[in-house]
Amino acid sequence: MTSLHQVAPNILVALDRRVPLVPNIGIISGTKAILVVDVGLGRENGKRVYQAALRIANGRRIYLTTTHFHPEHSFGASAFPRASLIMNAAQLDELQAKGPAYLELFRKIGPAAQSALVDTVPAETAVVYRHRHIIDLGGTVVELREVPAHTRGDQVIFVPESRVLFTGDLAETRFFPVLVDKDSNGSRWIDVLGQLIALRPAVIVPGHGEVTDRQLLDDVREMLIWMRAEVDRAVEKCLPTETMVAEIVAAARRRYPGWDNGQYLSYDVLSFRNDALAKNGESGSGPGSDNRK
Structure with a gap:
């Protein structure tokens, strides 16, 4: 210790x-x-x-x-x-x-x-x-x-x-x-x-x-508020999941330079995506439905 x-x-x-x-x-x-x-x-x-x-x-x-x-x-x-x-x-x-x-x-x-x-x-x-x-x-x-x-x-x-x-x-x-x-x-x-x-x-x-x-x-x-808003906009535009993840992860790294845990950003995006889809009556799929560490 x-x-x-x-x-x-x-x-x-x-x-x-x-x-x-x-x-x-x-x-x-x-x-x-x-x-x-x-x-x-x-x-x-x-x-x-x-x-x-x-x-x-x-x-x-x-x-x-x-x-x-x-x-x-x-x-x-x-x-x-x-x-x-x-x-x-x-x-x-x-x-x-x-x-x-x-x-x-x-x-x-x-x-x-x-x-x-x-x-x-x-x-x-x-x-x-x-x-x-x-x-x-x-x-x-x-x-x-x-x-x-x-x-x-x-x-x-x-x-x-x-x-x-x-x-x-x-x-x-x-x-x-x-x-x-x-x-x-x-x-x-x-x-x-x-x-x-x-x-x-x-x-x-x-x-x-x-x-x-x-x-x-x-x-x-x-x-978290920023990321949720970015994901909601991407879902409204019907962006493909891969494109959504790549764009928001890159934007997060630019917006928050020097922050660690960047390897989990894609899971964060997918989690918010699944939440947004659930609100719209759709079901999430893929790794974002269970983002276990």
Whole structure:
């Protein structure tokens, strides 16, 4: 686990440094307990995070929560004691439905991921909530909110006192959003970002990329609104799918230079295309109907 940086009183973050398959990991402290946010890829990474949490907790209770089920965020959770994991119900459902397939998928990414996922199994969840959950760590109150968009089970973690918001992959600094499969929805994502903006957070800890301010939420939302409009225009013109994808992907790269995750732009276009076709009473087909990572 990399060195920890203080982003607000009682809140530390281990930064991902834009390393692939590494999330930002947070530790929120109160007088009675600490809450770890996201845990890394695989059991060995989870052990490193847990050891760091033990040092910081210094005898206080340790809780863990994960922003969504994707392996680099949640598959180290089994290194934590059984009684510590808090998860929203939709995320748990998605983990149970898709976890084994994603475990195999990520093992095929490369030797480093394969090694990290040796002996990895999903963790057992101690507390399951629906929609919203409050944790009092002792003088520090944390709010968990279920806000599906990038996945079926996204949740955000908000600390009202310091107005720090952990967004998971709903907002990543200079990364294109990823509409990964049929449970991702760009229009819902736009609405969710509007809800998060309404919280008026001061500090944003993204799933990946640098810690920043709430302008990130506006930037990601604007990008998704722009892409939806471009796709809607292309669908109205009856552009062939291949032409639509090529033109909008190229335009996105010009409009947002320096943003990473460009390899997923075609999936984003196809997802919005399928949504537009569904609104017109047509069915989507091809890779955009299931844009699994």
